[in-house]
Amino acid sequence: MSRGMLETIVPEPAFTSAATTLDPRLTLETPLVLQSGEALAPVTVAYQTYGALNADRSNCVLVCHALTMDQYVSGAHPVTGKPGWWSDLVGPGKAIDTERFFVVCANVLGGCMGSTGPKELNPASGRPWGLKFPVITIRDMVQVQVKLLNHLGVDKLFCVIGGSMGAMQVLEWASRYPERVFAAVPIAGSYRHSAQNIAFHEVGRQAIMADPEWRHGAYLEENKIPRRGLAVARMAAHITYMSEAALHQKFGRRFQDRDAPTYGFDADFQVESYLRHQGSTFVDRFDANSYLYITRAMDYFDLAAENGGVLANAFAGTPVRFCLISFSSDWLFPTSESRAIAHALNAVAANVSFVEIESDKGHDAFLLDEPEFHQTLQGFIDGAATIRGLPRRGSHTP
C-alpha cells in the first residue's frame, strides 16, 4: 500500500486518524445544477478521511451521514468533544477497519459543519444564505460526493454505507452510479420518505418557523437563534428515534431528583428532563435552517417515483452487492421499508442480503453498540473485500 499518491491530493490533516477542526475542504467553482434546476456556486465540501487509499484505489469506503450527523465519523468531535458518531464501527481493527480501508465522510450539502449550506455566506449578498439557499435533495448531496471522490482520485468505491438519511444516499449512489459502487449497505433506511415521516418533519419545521427568533430565516444576520423552536423540533424527532420499549426501560415513569410528583410543570419525570436536555444541547451544535433544508431533502426522496413508479427500475442490471440491515424495533424506518427494497432488488436478480437485527433500541440502534449488527456488518464487509481482492484483515503493512 502506498500513501504517497494521495498525500499530494488531499490537504492535511486528512491522514490523521482523529478528526480535527481543520477539515480538509474542497471548493467547486463550477456551478452545481441542482435537481430543482437551480445552479449553485461555489460549493464547498468539508470532509474527513481516515486511513489511506491503496495503490489501485480500490479500498475506499464512503460513509454517508444522517440528518443531524456530520463528517466526524471517528475520533473526537471538534465541537462536542465526544467520540465521532460511528467510532464503534470505524477505526483501526473495527468493522470498517481504517487500517484496511480509506474511509471518507463529507458533511452533506445543506449541512452546517463546513459544507455549503444556509448558514454560509451567499456570495451574491455577502450575508448568510438563510432562506435564499436553494432547496436541495438527496440526489444533490450525492452529486457533491461524486465530485469529491473525483477529486480524491477514487473512480470506484469499495463500499458506500450509511444509516437513515445515509441509507437514502447509499441507494441514490447505487441507483445512479452503479458502475462506481462495488458494495452498498443501506441501514435503517427507506427508498422514499413515508407520510408519517414527512408529518414528523413538518412538525419540526413548523416549530422552528413558529419561533419569532427565527426571523423568517434571517436570524444569523440579526444575531438571533431560534433556540426554543429548534429544541422543540429536536425533542419531537428524538422520540421517533427511540422505541417505546427503550424509553420505558431507560426512564419508565421514574421521577427526576424527587420521590413524588410536584404537581407542576417542572420536569417531574426523568423522560421529560432527558428530552429537554436533548433539545437544548442540540441547539448548540446545529443550525436551524440546515434542519429545515435537510429534512426537506429527505421528504422529497422517492426513488420509485423517479423511476416511473417502479422501484426495481432504479436497479435494473445492477452489478452492486447489497447488504440491507434493519432493526426490529425501529418504527421510524421499519423493517417493512427495507423489505420493500429487498423485493425490488430480487426482482432484478441483484446480489442482495437482507438482515433484520433483533434490537429493542429503535431507530437509534444503527448508532449504538449492537453486537449482532456489528457482526453482520463485519461479515459482509470481509466477504465483499475478499471478492474485491483486498488484503485480509490484519495483513496490512502499516
Next chain:
Amino acid sequence: MSRGMLETIVPEPAFTSAATTLDPRLTLETPLVLQSGEALAPVTVAYQTYGALNADRSNCVLVCHALTMDQYVSGAHPVTGKPGWWSDLVGPGKAIDTERFFVVCANVLGGCMGSTGPKELNPASGRPWGLKFPVITIRDMVQVQVKLLNHLGVDKLFCVIGGSMGAMQVLEWASRYPERVFAAVPIAGSYRHSAQNIAFHEVGRQAIMADPEWRHGAYLEENKIPRRGLAVARMAAHITYMSEAALHQKFGRRFQDRDAPTYGFDADFQVESYLRHQGSTFVDRFDANSYLYITRAMDYFDLAAENGGVLANAFAGTPVRFCLISFSSDWLFPTSESRAIAHALNAVAANVSFVEIESDKGHDAFLLDEPEFHQTLQGFIDGAATIRGLPRRGSHTP
C-alpha cells in the same frame, strides 16, 4: 319511565336531545380538595345530558371525554357546528341509545368548555386563572363527576364509558367507586401513562411554552393567544392519533394542489397541508393552558403506583362488569396496555371481557365509524342492560 323527577333537578335544556350553547351547569361552592392537597372553590361543571333518567334511576350512562373533546357527545357542537364527537354511538337507536339511557357527559375539570379551568376567572384576583390554576389529576376530574351525579340524583351508574383519557376516568371510577358502577367500558386506554406518551405530551407543552404569546400563561389577560405553539402541539399529537397505515392510505406522498414538488417550504404534500389545518383549527376551539393542565393530568395517572405498585389491588373484590376494547393499529395506547388491565382484572376474578378490534385507523378508531367496534359495544351494553333489568331495545314508551 318518568321524566318528572329529574326535571326538578336538572335545569333546561338538559332534556333536549341536541346539545346547545346553553349548557346546564352545576357550581360546587364547597372547596374541592385536590389530589395535590390544594383546595379549589368554587368549581363549576358544564355538562350535557341526553335522554331521560328512569324511575329507579338505574339507566344512567356517564360518558368520559378525551383530552381535547368536551361534553358535546351528540348533536351539533355549538362552537364548531360539527356533529358531537360520539354522534355515531350516542343517540336514538344508537349503541348508547338515548331512548333507553340517560346519558351524561361533563366537561372535565381543567377544561375550556365551561367547566372550571385555567381560562376561567380566579375569584381571588378577578382575572383568568392562568398558571395560578392548581394542577389537577384524573382523580380530581372523577371527583367532580361524582358530585355532579349526586346532584342529578344518580347513586349508581349503569355504565361508565370513555376512550383514551376517558378510559383513564373509567378505570378511576371503577377502582374508587366500585359500588356506584354496574358496568365499565375503558376503550383504547391505559392504567398509567407510558414514558413515550409523557414524552409526546412534553413536546406539546414545550411548544406552547416556547411561544412568546403564551406570556408565561397570562396570555388571556394580555389579549394574546399562543396560536403557533398550540398549533405545533396539536400537529405533533395528531400524528400519534393516526396509524402509519392510515396516514399512508389517506395521503401517501401525494402533492397538494400541484403535480410536482415546488422545492420549497410550502405544504407541497397533502399530509403537511392536513396537519397545518389540524393545528390551526384546533387553536380556534381549545385553550392553550387547558392543554397544559389536561396533558399533565394524564401524565400523572398511574393506577398501579397508587395501589402499592400492583394494579390488581385497584380492583380487588370488584363487582363491576368490565368490557375492555383496544384497536390493533393504535400505537399510542396499544393493545398491550389493555391486556395488562385484563390480566389485573383476571387476577382478582373480575367479570371482564376484552376485545381487540382489527382496525388500521390507529388511536382515532374509537372516534370513527368502525362497525366491529360498534357491534362489540352494542353487544356488551345490551347484555349488561338485560342483567341490570333494564327494558330491551325498542321497548321504551316515550
